[in-house]
Amino acid sequence: MDEMDVKGMISATQSDQEDQMDLRRGPWTVEEDLLLINYITNHGEGRWNSLARCAGLKRTGKSCRLRWLNYLRPDVRRGNITLEEQLLILELHSRWGNRWSKIAQHLPGRTDNEIKNYWRTRVQKHAKQLQCDVNSKQFKDTMRYLWMPRLAERIQAAATTSGGATTNHHHHHHHLNNINTNTSTNNNIYNPDFSEGHILPASTNNEFSGSQNFTTPENSSTAASSDSMGTTDQFASSVSDLKDCYSFQTNNNNTNIINTQSPHTNFAESLFSPSSNYFNRGFELQGNVEQNSMWLGGGGGGGEDVLENLWNVEDIWFLQQQLCNGV
């Protein structure tokens, strides 16, 4: 049986069922929501197909499950994705790629659907502005070495000004407000945990000694693997250019601070730990900032929310100041 046959059988079965059962589709009504909530409150979740029937809902089990998990569940968090959550999403996506449910496990109350939507709308928008593929090497590098440090800086700034609180307006169910604000040491080693890559930057005595040489969309190779950086080889390839100018070195000892944690350990703490500090790493770039500005500003735009858009004039100015001051 080939794939077409299977597809045909599936769609026919589904449509038959929906015709027979006169199943509803599309947006949920308040009445449907109440039916679902009441039923689950009294009987619990699971066995969604029979649940849908017993609850008197003319919906597929899948539809009920989705509605419950993504919207009606009492512990679901809604509203703006906080800076901390954005940073986590970027970090986790660099590790796992489009494993939305896995990423969502580290953002309590957030659904995979919401994170996926965030990625597709916000992150991919930036890639579009930069006229490069979201999976391209330079976009990933830019995320890691510019966007994420900037996010971390903003988080820390907010934490500092508010006495350790975060920018989140909602009640935190998780532990993201436990942020290490130590920015004074020179011994911080930026330790981006690229999946199994175990890539560490050069040690402190030679770090970032080369000329800053961000690749541009124009001179980039076709490096963009559509996969996330899941293997050492893939990552090694993806950092090859940066390696030349930043003296990257691979860590062959399998030393991996983040990976040694349990899946449910607070990931944010790792991001701000002394040994993996985005804030201290982010603006240690040296060299020709004009190149950087050109390509950061390439997307044009402007006038957008500062918190939402890395690639605005203010940020570039800030970056330039950091570089001029030799930070």
Add this chain to the structure above:
DNA sequence: AAGACAAGCAACCGCCCGAGG
């Protein structure tokens, strides 16, 4: 004021996997 366009997001779709019969 209104139409066009873009962005955001809820919901759906197809596929896959594992459990149980």
Add this chain to the structure above:
DNA sequence: ACCTCGGGCGGTTGCTTGTCT
């Protein structure tokens, strides 16, 4: 071994809302 079913996942669609002209 095979089939069915429940459930989960990532990708996609299309509606709603906001912004621009």
